Amino acid sequence: MRKTKPIRSDIAWSTPDRITVRGKDMASEILGHMNLGDMAFLQLTGKGPTPEQSRVFNAMLITLVEHGITPSAIVARMTYAGAPESLQAAVAAGLCGLGTVFVGSTEGAARMLYEAVQAAADTSDLERVASATVDAFRARKEIVPGIGHPYHKPVDPRAPRLFEIAAENGMAGRYTTLMSLIARQAEAKSGKPLPVNATGAIGAICCEFGFPWKVVRGFGVMARAIGLVGHILEESQQPMAMEILWRTEEEAARHLRPTSASADGVTS
Amino acid sequence: MRKTKPIRSDIAWSTPDRITVRGKDMASEILGHMNLGDMAFLQLTGKGPTPEQSRVFNAMLITLVEHGITPSAIVARMTYAGAPESLQAAVAAGLCGLGTVFVGSTEGAARMLYEAVQAAADTSDLERVASATVDAFRARKEIVPGIGHPYHKPVDPRAPRLFEIAAENGMAGRYTTLMSLIARQAEAKSGKPLPVNATGAIGAICCEFGFPWKVVRGFGVMARAIGLVGHILEESQQPMAMEILWRTEEEAARHLRPTSASADGVTS
Amino acid sequence: MRKTKPIRSDIAWSTPDRITVRGKDMASEILGHMNLGDMAFLQLTGKGPTPEQSRVFNAMLITLVEHGITPSAIVARMTYAGAPESLQAAVAAGLCGLGTVFVGSTEGAARMLYEAVQAAADTSDLERVASATVDAFRARKEIVPGIGHPYHKPVDPRAPRLFEIAAENGMAGRYTTLMSLIARQAEAKSGKPLPVNATGAIGAICCEFGFPWKVVRGFGVMARAIGLVGHILEESQQPMAMEILWRTEEEAARHLRPTSASADGVTS
Amino acid sequence: MRKTKPIRSDIAWSTPDRITVRGKDMASEILGHMNLGDMAFLQLTGKGPTPEQSRVFNAMLITLVEHGITPSAIVARMTYAGAPESLQAAVAAGLCGLGTVFVGSTEGAARMLYEAVQAAADTSDLERVASATVDAFRARKEIVPGIGHPYHKPVDPRAPRLFEIAAENGMAGRYTTLMSLIARQAEAKSGKPLPVNATGAIGAICCEFGFPWKVVRGFGVMARAIGLVGHILEESQQPMAMEILWRTEEEAARHLRPTSASADGVTS
Numbered sequence A, B, C, D: 001m002r003k004t005k006p007i008r009s010d011i012a013w014s015t016p017d018r019i020t021v022r023g024k025d026m027a028s029e030i031l032g033h034m035n036l037g038d039m040a041f042l043q044l045t046g047k048g049p050t051p052e053q054s055r056v057f058n059a060m061l062i063t064l065v066e067h068g069i070t071p072s073a074i075v076a077r078m079t080y081a082g083a084p085e086s087l088q089a090a091v092a093a094g095l096c097g098l099g100t101v102f103v104g105s106t107e108g109a110a111r112m113l114y115e116a117v118q119a120a121a122d123t124s125d126l127e128r129v130a131s132a133t134v135d136a137f138r139a140r141k142e143i144v145p146g147i148g149h150p151y152h153k154p155v156d157p158r159a160p161r162l163f164e165i166a167a168e169n170g171m172a173g174r175y176t177t178l179m180s181l182i183a184r185q186a187e188a189k190s191g192k193p194l195p196v197n198a199t200g201a202i203g204a205i206c207c208e209f210g211f212p213w214k215v216v217r218g219f220g221v222m223a224r225a226i227g228l229v230g231h232i233l234e235e236s237q238q239p240m241a242m243e244i245l246w247r248t249e250e251e252a253a254r255h256l257r258p259t260s261a262s263a264d265g266v267t268s
Helices: A026-030 A036-045 A051-063 A071-082 A087-096 A104-119 A126-139 A158-168 A174-190 A198-209 A213-237 A241-256 B026-030 B036-045 B051-063 B071-082 B087-096 B104-119 B126-139 B158-168 B174-190 B198-209 B213-237 B241-256 C026-030 C036-045 C051-063 C071-082 C087-096 C104-119 C126-139 C158-168 C174-190 C198-209 C213-237 C241-256 D026-030 D036-045 D051-063 D071-082 D087-096 D104-119 D126-139 D158-168 D174-190 D198-209 D213-237 D241-256
Strands: A012-015 A018-021 B012-015 B018-021 C012-015 C018-021 D012-015 D018-021
Touching (some): A012 D241, A036 A051, A051 A158, A051 A213, A051 B036, A071 A087, A071 A213, A071 A241, A071 C087, A071 C241, A087 B087, A087 C071, A087 C087, A087 D087, A104 A126, A104 A174, A104 A198, A104 A213, A158 A174, A158 A198, A158 B026, A174 A198, A213 B087, A213 B213, A241 C071, B012 C241, B018 B026, B036 B051, B051 B158, B051 B198, B051 B213, B071 B087, B071 B213, B071 B241, B071 D071, B071 D087, B071 D241, B087 C087, B087 D071, B087 D087, B104 B126, B104 B213, B241 C012, B241 D071, C018 C026, C026 D158, C036 D051, C036 D213, C051 C158, C051 C198, C051 C213, C051 D036, C071 C087, C071 C213, C071 C241, C087 C213, C104 C126, C104 C174, C104 C213, C126 C174, C158 C174, C158 D026, C213 D036, C213 D087, D018 D026, D036 D213, D051 D198, D051 D213, D071 D087, D071 D213, D071 D241, D087 D213, D104 D174, D126 D174, D158 D174, D158 D198, D174 D198
């Protein structure tokens, strides 16, 4: 017979007259005293942020809220068009695609930085750690995460600003330095401009906070949930989902029936 | 032949050296100047909040982040147990159930308040509007949304605190007043204690902001996404999902095979 | 103290050497003896289908598997593009939009037929029931579900074929008759061609089976899950998701920056 | 300026009077002529199955429909409890967890078999290929996928039945043989009983069909969608979701407040 294990959660509990989250009283210690980013910090770490941590953590999350017309925005809008009574499912659908391709480089940058420092015999020489890290990625023919950007050239404007905010709040450290050095080494070894991008900056800042790299993806998920509600609200007022659908099926229909002169109609 | 319609979004755009969200430059006007709740406000309304709006809006969202062991928390944890490589899908699964049963009363309260004011011949007499509203719900044998709580008795501690924050910031108005009056009328007509609960307070505050009631559910969705990342992080360190599963299937197995003396095993 | 309720499921159970679903032994009574549609019937009704039920039920489900380029297909493909390691989440995202707009009319047709028969004083005169039903929809200015099609004109070829299969297998009855009569009445009263479409035929057949209208949507969901795996497989070999994304964001960018001569780039 | 690429899909198309899927006319060639498993085969491969393929493919999918009380069943039921108006989102949530932990071994078995054959210098000696494969897994301290079962002992009854059906239909071949040899080698090398389980049998049969291993997970997803609709229907009639929730939060509350004598109930 299987031995039953206890079920417990240390995040929150309630009595009839109190709700406590991470040891803080919701009514008297949280509401009116914290902003939403601070609450996220409390929820994840069990502690309220210092003012410096609050500024850096809020900036990091804000960076991930909105990226314009992304796959997740289109997915949320199309899902909402089919099930407007289930706004929550439209956000959920939009989040499902935040996997290795689009948010992977944030996670990948954090993982690279942690592993580089752990593997290093001597972490006082970060220049050498950076060089070895870039060499290892190049030897495996893998892309170094967190550097370069196909559109934001020569510099992704979010990255230096995030590093500036980290520095102003005493949160620039070995990981932000190492990320910058890795970018410089990659530029030298490849001969291409490859500055730190937003995902590299965020990955490095996550390391400064000490967040496990496996949860880094969660920051993109929570921030993007906010952005997607904005896209759904706009879709309800100024829709694009059905127009995208119609254009797509019209073109797909043309390719399938090239000889049909009257093929101006549409599937459904 | 169908006439093509333009596709446009007014939320964000980019040039190689700038990212602009709702008309504000990400690097110089948003990062370091706003908190995450403010960014959500900007994303949804197109404008940054005033300091007063910022305090009320952040408090409202924070209230919805964490409610302990909820269905959505269990769902996210169980999904993560099966697909730990897809943290985003675990959050998505948890959000899918934020429908009419659990977050419906926030939406329902906002809708009730808007419709009560629109239907009223004379909105100067809110006491009468409240009485008519309660009568109409009672005549339809529907539950008045936003009042009473099965556990937080006599008072849901979040509601008076949210109203206090609204009042301190000049955002108490006809909707917060009407919500309180509706609760009082419902208590008088039913003879039961039915104070405004957290969802009633949030619904009323959404009306003060002027948010369409159809987007009110979105606030619960974005806030809960934050809470779920916290539960997933805890599940990765102190799991409960498989224990819940095993207990459930053990009990279900006992009901199906009552005569089997050796039925101590489990399906899978 | 809350009284614990039992947890039980009557769908399936296992012993070390047997798996039983709905009372049938998986190895000796199900595998090799049933097709997938029959298994779906067993899972939902607790009984294996008769040969006639098997033919009709399989045909009904098959109709819903594939509809070309639909919102759910685009959503599944875009989600897969972002998270190719989570095929299951791509299918899930595609299913999230099967709500009131696109699969609603199947559910709506079944509900209409059940309610029309329940409300009728005399169900021997189905012509009169049909007339009253259409009048009621017209009075409420609601669209009669299950009739007409914007593209498949004059007749949706799936509907007469499904009715033919039902008739050949002794499953045409009062509901399929009523559906046809409703279409004829709607045509007479509106002066427009409004033959029964695929969703009307499916709704009527669901009523002949006696399925509750609330589960009718589930047939579309299970069938479309099959179709979406097909689209994801094609996306992995012949992708369209990123091309749709790029075109959409390019056009959205043009609308936002009409004066910028060099605006040929795009965000990501 | 980016060069536009064509958008096309070869799965299905329509004209006003015809719907064609994979080159077959829906009304005259598919409906009434195929079962749901055959349609899935057509959708994925572009060809209708032979009678032999039909029997094996249907059996394989049926095996994956229902596994009793699984995490995905609980997730679907809990999501439905919160959003009963969105049945599709409840199925979607249940599918999200079909990741590496629970359906991974089917995919893993198929991949192992393909890679073992590709890597083998001489595929005529499958015994040697099996031995080398098991050695490689043991050297990497990885679990060999597709063999052994914690509950179905000594034999998972689905596996020999699936292999029997494959053999009866001329679809037993090098991959089913290799899977059996791998199980025997693993038993010999480990000294433990490790017969082929259902996921090993399915993985091997997928290889006999020639399906890419990356789509193998899709068979579990489409089959389980059917099973989940069955669980949701039962939940609507004989619920368990809220009972699971209440028990879980009651226990979690006890662990958090061990000294509170009156802590006998909790909500949220």
